[in-house]
Amino acid sequence: MAERRFSEDELIAEIFAPLVAEGGFGLRDDAALLPLRGAQEIVVTTDALVSGVHFLPDDAPGLVARKALRVNLSDLAAKAAEPIGFLLTLALPPDWTNDWARGFASGLAEDARAFACPLYGGDTTATPGPLTISITAFGRATRFVSRSGARPGDRIFVSGTIGDAALGLGVARGEAFAERLGEAARAQLLDRYRLPRPRLPLIAALRGHASAAMDISDGLGGDLAKLLRASGVSARVELARVPLSDATRAAVAVEPALFERAITGGDDYEILCCAAPAACAAITQAAREAGVALTEIGAATAGAEPPQFFGSTGNIINFSRLSFSHF
Ligand SMILES: [Mg+2]
Missing domain, CATH: 3.30.1330.10 (PurM-like, N-terminal domain)
Incomplete structure (x- = not known):
C-alpha cells in the first residue's frame, strides 16, 4: 500500500x-x-x-x-x-x-x-x-562590505574560477560541445552548476581589506557592471587574467564562442571584490591563508561608462550581452 x-x-x-x-x-x-x-x-x-x-x-x-x-x-x-x-x-x-x-x-x-x-x-x-x-x-x-565602495585605482579580484557553471548547464542540456570533452571535464562542469561553493572562507579577507564586493550570480560581465555602477566608477579588465578551470579551457578550445558564455553566463557564485592598491598584498595573502584562490583581473577607473574588456593583444572585446537576466 x-x-x-x-x-x-x-x-x-x-x-x-x-x-x-x-x-x-x-x-x-x-x-x-x-x-x-x-x-x-x-x-x-x-x-x-x-x-x-x-x-x-x-x-x-x-x-x-x-x-x-x-x-x-x-x-x-x-x-x-x-x-x-x-x-x-x-x-x-x-x-x-x-x-x-x-x-x-x-x-x-x-x-x-x-x-x-x-x-x-x-x-x-x-x-x-x-x-x-x-x-x-x-x-x-562587524563591517558590511557594500557594492558601492570601489574607487578609481582600486584593483579588481575574483575568487575561484569563472564560467564553469554556465558551461555545466550546457553539459546538462546535452549541447554538442560536451560530447567532445573528456568525462572528467564534463563531470567537473556539471558539478559546479549543480552545487555552488559559497566562499565563506573569504569573510576575513573581505572584512579586513575589500573596498567593495558582491557575489557573481548572473555572470562576471554584468555583475561587474552592477558593482561599478553602484560605486560610480568604470573599469578596465584584462580577459587573459580571468581565471578559468582546465575543464572550461578545454571547452573553449573545442568551441571558442563558449568563452563569451563563460564571462557572461550565470551561476558562478564566486566573489567579485575590489581593494585599494595599498591593500592588495594583504587581501591576496588573507585569501591564500583561507585556501581560496583570488585573482586580480583589472582595475577601477574614473568614469561612468560600462567596464572595458581587453584581449591579450590589447584589443577591445565587446560582448553581445553582459549577463543573464530573468526578464
Ligand atoms: Mg548576490
Whole structure:
C-alpha cells in the first residue's frame, strides 16, 4: 500500500523540526530568536528557486535544497557576514511526495551543518503552480562590505574560477560541445552548476581589506557592471587574467564562442571584490591563508561608462550581452 502523504503538521514536526536551531523553538512558536553578540549587525538576504526556472523538476531534491541554501550563503559571504541561520518557505504543488520532502530535508540538514547555518523557522503552503523554494538567510557582520565602495585605482579580484557553471548547464542540456570533452571535464562542469561553493572562507579577507564586493550570480560581465555602477566608477579588465578551470579551457578550445558564455553566463557564485592598491598584498595573502584562490583581473577607473574588456593583444572585446537576466 502506498504511504499516506504527510499532513502539513507532520511535514513540519517530522521533516523540518529536527533541523531547527535552539532559537527556533522546534517550529512551535510564532517567531524565532536570532542570537547576537556585541557590536555586530544583522545582514539579511533572500533568494527563491522555482522548478523549471532554477532547477529541473526531476533534479535530486537534496541537491536542490543544498543549492537553495548555498546561493544565500554566497550572498552572506560577499558581505563579509558569518551565517547565523535561515528561514525557509516552501510552496508545494499538488504532486509532491514524502520521498521528495525527505530527500529535500536531508540535503538541507547536511549543508546547514556543514556551513553552521541552522533553520530558524518558515512556512509551508500549497500552490497550483511549480514548486517554489524561498530561503532568507541571516548573517552577522562587524563591517558590511557594500557594492558601492570601489574607487578609481582600486584593483579588481575574483575568487575561484569563472564560467564553469554556465558551461555545466550546457553539459546538462546535452549541447554538442560536451560530447567532445573528456568525462572528467564534463563531470567537473556539471558539478559546479549543480552545487555552488559559497566562499565563506573569504569573510576575513573581505572584512579586513575589500573596498567593495558582491557575489557573481548572473555572470562576471554584468555583475561587474552592477558593482561599478553602484560605486560610480568604470573599469578596465584584462580577459587573459580571468581565471578559468582546465575543464572550461578545454571547452573553449573545442568551441571558442563558449568563452563569451563563460564571462557572461550565470551561476558562478564566486566573489567579485575590489581593494585599494595599498591593500592588495594583504587581501591576496588573507585569501591564500583561507585556501581560496583570488585573482586580480583589472582595475577601477574614473568614469561612468560600462567596464572595458581587453584581449591579450590589447584589443577591445565587446560582448553581445553582459549577463543573464530573468526578464
Ligand atoms: Mg548576490
